[in-house]
Amino acid sequence: MHSYDLVVVGSGPAGRRAAIQAAKLNKKVLVIEKGTRVGGVSVHTGTIPSKTLRETALNLTGWRERGFYGRAYRVKQEISAADLRRRLLITLDHEVDVLEHQFSRNRVHQMRGTARFVDAHTLEVTKDDGEVVRIDSRSILLAVGTKPFRPAHIPFDGKSIVDSDEILEIEGLPRSMIVIGAGVIGIEYATIFSALDTAVTVVESRDTMLDFIDKEIVDDFAYQLRDRNMKLIFGQAIESVVKDGDRCHVTLQNGRRLSAEMVLFAAGRVGATEMLDLKNCGLEADKRGRLAVDPLTFQTSVPNIYAAGDVVGFPSLASTSMEQGRIASRHAVGVPAIEPPKFFPYGIYAVPEISTCGFTEEEVIERKIPYECGIAHFRETSRGHIMGLDTGLLKLIFSLKTRRLLGAHIVGEGATELVHIGQAVLNLKGTVDYFVENTFNYPTLAEAYKIAGLDAWNRMGEAPGHATGEDPE
Ligand SMILES: Cc1cc2nc3c(=O)[nH]c(=O)nc-3n(C[C@H](O)[C@H](O)[C@H](O)COP(=O)(O)OP(=O)(O)OC[C@H]3O[C@@H](n4cnc5c(N)ncnc54)[C@H](O)[C@@H]3O)c2cc1C
Ligand SMILES: NC(=O)c1ccc[n+]([C@@H]2O[C@H](COP(=O)([O-])OP(=O)(O)OC[C@H]3O[C@@H](n4cnc5c(N)ncnc54)[C@H](O)[C@@H]3O)[C@@H](O)[C@H]2O)c1
Numbered sequence: 001m002h003s004y005d006l007v008v009v010g011s012g013p014a015g016r017r018a019a020i021q022a023a024k025l026n027k028k029v030l031v032i033e034k035g036t037r038v039g040g041v042s043v044h045t046g047t048i049p050s051k052t053l054r055e056t057a058l059n060l061t062g063w064r065e066r067g068f069y070g071r072a073y074r075v076k077q078e079i080s081a082a083d084l085r086r087r088l089l090i091t092l093d094h095e096v097d098v099l100e101h102q103f104s105r106n107r108v109h110q111m112r113g114t115a116r117f118v119d120a121h122t123l124e125v126t127k128d129d130g131e132v133v134r135i136d137s138r139s140i141l142l143a144v145g146t147k148p149f150r151p152a153h154i155p156f157d158g159k160s161i162v163d164s165d166e167i168l169e170i171e172g173l174p175r176s177m178i179v180i181g182a183g184v185i186g187i188e189y190a191t192i193f194s195a196l197d198t199a200v201t202v203v204e205s206r207d208t209m210l211d212f213i214d215k216e217i218v219d220d221f222a223y224q225l226r227d228r229n230m231k232l233i234f235g236q237a238i239e240s241v242v243k244d245g246d247r248c249h250v251t252l253q254n255g256r257r258l259s260a261e262m263v264l265f266a267a268g269r270v271g272a273t274e275m276l277d278l279k280n281c282g283l284e285a286d287k288r289g290r291l292a293v294d295p296l297t298f299q300t301s302v303p304n305i306y307a308a309g310d311v312v313g314f315p316s317l318a319s320t321s322m323e324q325g326r327i328a329s330r331h332a333v334g335v336p337a338i339e340p341p342k343f344f345p346y347g348i349y350a351v352p353e354i355s356t357c358g359f360t361e362e363e364v365i366e367r368k369i370p371y372e373c374g375i376a377h378f379r380e381t382s383r384g385h386i387m388g389l390d391t392g393l394l395k396l397i398f399s400l401k402t403r404r405l406l407g408a409h410i411v412g413e414g415a416t417e418l419v420h421i422g423q424a425v426l427n428l429k430g431t432v433d434y435f436v437e438n439t440f441n442y443p444t445l446a447e448a449y450k451i452a453g454l455d456a457w458n459r460m461g462e463a464p465g466h467a468t469g470e471d472p473e
Contacts, residue, residue: 004030006332007123007137008325009115009276012040013318014309015143016099018325018332023106027333030135031103032125034114038103041145041310042318043095045165050185051349052091053168054192056084063195063351064413067388071228079196081172088168111135117280120302139332142291142300142307143325144276146269146316154241154265160248161241161263164189174198174262178250180238181267182209184348189264191225191351200230201258203250205237205267210348214360214409220393221354221411241265271311281305288313296339298328306332320344341427347416352391355419358407358426361397370400374432374456378412381451382443389413394448396422396435398456403431403463414445421449432457 005027062075148163182204271289309321378392392412408422435453
């Protein structure tokens with residue numbers, strides 16, 4: 001007889017959803033968390049802090065009003081790191097409070113400490129005060145997430161050469177910054193600091209950025225960044241990073257030397273599996289610390305051990321991690337889980353936002369699906385005029401054969417909210433005619449869907465009958 005039905009290691013989005021799901025099914029559940037407070041990377045160093053920072057930066061700079069009042073417009077002239085942190089701490093407290101309450105009212109047991117395997121059913125937990133306890137469980141879910149990749153040759157000092165955790169603790173706003181890595185983290189922080197008037201240079205070793213996003217959207221986004229003097233350097237890995245007085249020097253592979261007050265190293269993350277002593281349970285992580293799972297059940301090669309969230313790799317989102325945790329938890333306690341819908345949204349909270357759901361134009365071409373696109377610029381909507389928007393783009397892709405929506409791609413204000421209209425139509429197998437025939441609130445940015453739908457419809461022509469329910473291809 002085991003002490004628990006499910007022990008979850010990690011209290012981030014995957015662990016939290018898994019634990020509450022099992023508790024709702026009347027199972028005895030324990031969450032082990034090594035951090036001082038529950039919430040994981042998502043609450044303490046990732047999603048919530050970066051999004052709060054973004055919101056604070058946009059509010060204090062008056063960014064959203066600059067379309068009307070010009071680029072020099074500011075709500076607060078001198079913005080300090082303390083200004084940015086104030087709102088962060090309040091938001092984090094609320095998040096942790098909600099989470100603690102969810103755990104307590106669902107009778108999820110909690111333990112603070114670092115877990116490692118003794119065998120496939122037994123974990124040893126070292127608590128903060130040094131006490132060591134053994135826990136045994138029928139099933140174990142590893143929701144340990146990731147940590148920043150910190151190569152040995154980068155002289156991190158936590159002050160001017162920082163990773164994406166340390167950036168939240170900086171003492172002052174830098175006048176210039178070099179961001180290494182144009183992944184989602186690098187791009188989000190680069191554009192947030194640029195909105196705060198920091199002169200930002202982004203260095204990316206690949207020739208492109210954000211390859212999973214529709215190219216037309218990335219091109220529009222890159223144009224906007226360059227238009228506000230951000231420097232984007234592609235196809236250059238870094239050779240060295242050196243601190244010299246109050247300047248940081250970054251040398252690129254082609255010999256070019258860049259200098260700035262601060263360097264943010266955001267070139268990827270690694271699975272936080274090294275402390276788990278995986279060999280004791282018969283598991284092995286890959287070279288980036290990640291675990292392989294069955295994509296439908298999130299079961300590892302050891303049947304009673306599951307893994308979910310960032311530790312299993314792409315897409316590494318808080319949103320998808322929650323769903324993975326819930327599915328894993330149900331399977332672990334013997335309750336079938338429904339497979340999630342095919343299309344999930346991806347939101348990049350850069351300035352401006354990008355959000356996407358479904359196939360990109362490049363994927364549609366690769367799959368040889370005959371297609372048509374519809375485009376709407378936010379400046380064509382009355383809401384856009386009211387808001388003073390001169391940028392913002394919505395692109396819809398439709399199948400010429402079935403008329404079904406294949407992809408919705410947005411760059412601009414509100415993109416991460418707007419995308420859910422596209423997501424619903426995609427997963428409900430709707431066609432271009434949905435956008436043409438339905439009435440949208442006016443004036444809204446959502447009206448862009450109507451405009452993009454009409455744009456595509458004008459080139460596709462009248463429907464012979466509404467084709468629905470078939471596969472997109
Ligand atoms: C800067 C940044 C911005 C992001 N922005 C977004 C966004 O806008 N939208 C989005 O959807 N996603 C975003 N993400 C991704 C999101 O944060 C992750 O997908 C999500 O946090 C993953 O959840 P998780 O449950 O896998 O683990 P995590 O949130 O990483 O939590 C894992 C937990 O496990 C604990 N742990 C690890 N090892 C042990 C051990 N041995 N014993 C006990 N406890 C342990 C850790 O302390 C941690 O609390 C962002 C990430 C970063 C870094
Ligand atoms: N809004 C969101 O949903 C959100 C926000 C932030 C992070 N995340 C998640 O977190 C995960 C990690 O993000 P990330 O941005 O750290 O990792 P990443 O792996 O996506 O990006 C790292 C980038 O750095 C580049 N790079 C690597 N080495 C380099 C070097 N030496 N010089 C220059 N460039 C180099 C890589 O080519 C890559 O483009 C992502 O998978 C993402 O899903 C999501």
